Amino acid sequence: MTAGRAAIVGAGPAGSLLAILLARRGHRVDVYDLRPDPRDGKGDGEGRSINLGLSARGIRALRRVGLWETLRDRLVPMRGRVVHRPDGSAVFQAYGTDPAQILYSVDRDELTTLLVERAAAHEGVRHVFGVRCTGLDRENAGLTLADTVTGQARGVRADFVVGADGAFSAVRAAMQRGLPTDHRQDFLEWGYKELTIPAAPGGGPRVPLEALHVWPGDGALIVAHPNVDASLTATLFLPRTGVPGAPGFDDLTGGRDAVRFLGRVFPGFADLVPDLAAQYAAGPVGTLVTIRTSRWRHAGRVVLVGDAAHAVYPFYGQGMNAALEDCLVLDDCLARHPGDRAAAFGAYQRLRRPHTDILADLSERNFADLRDGTRSPLRLARRQADLALNRIFPTLWRPLYTMVSHTDMPYGEALRRARHQDRVLRWSGAALAAGVALAAVKLTSARRTSP
Numbered sequence: 001m002t003a004g005r006a007a008i009v010g011a012g013p014a015g016s017l018l019a020i021l022l023a024r025r026g027h028r029v030d031v032y033d034l035r036p037d038p039r040d041g042k043g044d045g046e047g048r049s050i051n052l053g054l055s056a057r058g059i060r061a062l063r064r065v066g067l068w069e070t071l072r073d074r075l076v077p078m079r080g081r082v083v084h085r086p087d088g089s090a091v092f093q094a095y096g097t098d099p100a101q102i103l104y105s106v107d108r109d110e111l112t113t114l115l116v117e118r119a120a121a122h123e124g125v126r127h128v129f130g131v132r133c134t135g136l137d138r139e140n141a142g143l144t145l146a147d148t149v150t151g152q153a154r155g156v157r158a159d160f161v162v163g164a165d166g167a168f169s170a171v172r173a174a175m176q177r178g179l180p181t182d183h184r185q186d187f188l189e190w191g192y193k194e195l196t197i198p199a200a201p202g203g204g205p206r207v208p209l210e211a212l213h214v215w216p217g218d219g220a221l222i223v224a225h226p227n228v229d230a231s232l233t234a235t236l237f238l239p240r241t242g243v244p245g246a247p248g249f250d251d252l253t254g255g256r257d258a259v260r261f262l263g264r265v266f267p268g269f270a271d272l273v274p275d276l277a278a279q280y281a282a283g284p285v286g287t288l289v290t291i292r293t294s295r296w297r298h299a300g301r302v303v304l305v306g307d308a309a310h311a312v313y314p315f316y317g318q319g320m321n322a323a324l325e326d327c328l329v330l331d332d333c334l335a336r337h338p339g340d341r342a343a344a345f346g347a348y349q350r351l352r353r354p355h356t357d358i359l360a361d362l363s364e365r366n367f368a369d370l371r372d373g374t375r376s377p378l379r380l381a382r383r384q385a386d387l388a389l390n391r392i393f394p395t396l397w398r399p400l401y402t403m404v405s406h407t408d409m410p411y412g413e414a415l416r417r418a419r420h421q422d423r424v425l426r427w428s429g430a431a432l433a434a435g436v437a438l439a440a441v442k443l444t445s446a447r448r449t450s451p
């Protein structure tokens, strides 16, 4: 097999990075996306600015294509999270014991623009925006593409197709049609809305900028990432349908109701967003979905990357990082099987899928952790114990969050080690309790026998 023509559907983080990696392997690459060209600076066409937390896996991927240093100035470091308590106070929790363990807030459009520009600098790469993939001929790597304005459809052919078209992937649906596939799609009963905390009138930030801000609440959660212009993009998570006393998006239809509710649950938050009612009323409610699917490829003709293969809830901040890491794993598999694309795609799925399934579980679990755990004294104590042990044994003992966010250890390995650490803590806790009980028994019997 020599380098052939690849057709990538989706110019999000995964599709755009993979275009660069494939071009570097000598492939000619056509990238198709239904959105407008990000290089035109019009955002996603819906006026939303979405920012994401970039961590070790994503950084490693960007380093591989030489973009990390270029992007660095456009990022805001987040050294930990600031948890805003119901009494209005706030507490800072560092991400790790090592000051280098920081996350970075990145504007999604800036990231994809940079990746698209870098890919376009390769002679064999072509981008076509404003086209929707509506069909796939999986045996012949053929695509049907419809212009998003005129609806006019045309067919294109390649040597292989990459589905990088997100959680509701058209490529995945067409590739799997009629073939035995285990497919599980879990919608969270919560949705989300983006809100902007603007910079203060003087141009400075309204809250300390170099942190992720979290407002945990009863039946509601807000997470805010900082932006380079001193504003923050906050994501409000709420159940779609509420219960008496705890309304959801369906109940809070008017901006004023929302301001009253948010003022009650998150004291002080409404003061940070002067036009909260208008923003709330204007913003759409997004859905949150986990996708676990057993078929990531078809022969050597079609392969999935990123959310198309494994969408996860955003509560571990890993979806994009995992999507970028997929591209590295696929790139490595192509390098290891230079004569056999089917073998490369097979190896990629075998290596990657067990870990992204584990990431899906971790991301589901972290929802409860972010919502309730940041307030729970027991969980906070456990976190402190983890950090203390990590300080004493930096290589032997690492909190799960550290392994997931600050290393490129496979997710499954991180979970295995964290479970082992949990067992050690439990045993030492039990041993300590037994020791204390024994001492108490000895003391009591000594008192009884003493004159």
Ligand SMILES: Cc1cc2nc3c(=O)[nH]c(=O)nc-3n(C[C@H](O)[C@H](O)[C@H](O)COP(=O)(O)OP(=O)(O)OC[C@H]3O[C@@H](n4cnc5c(N)ncnc54)[C@H](O)[C@@H]3O)c2cc1C
Residues within 6 Å of the ligand: 009, 010, 011, 012, 013, 014, 015, 032, 033, 034, 035, 051, 052, 053, 054, 131, 132, 133, 134, 164, 165, 166, 167, 168, 169, 170, 192, 235, 286, 305, 306, 307, 308, 314, 316, 317, 318, 319, 320, 321, 322, 323
């Ligand atoms: C609220 C929220 C917060 C998040 N926060 C984080 C975070 O902090 N850190 C993190 O790592 N991840 C985060 N994520 C997850 C992250 O956004 C995704 O995992 C990441 O965008 C996946 O990249 P992708 O390239 O696979 O897919 P996408 O980003 O979804 O890109 C898919 C592309 O395909 C195009 N497309 C779709 N269908 C078609 C079609 N039929 N034809 C042509 N083009 C098509 C789309 O226009 C899009 O450009 C968050 C997600 C959400 C919802």
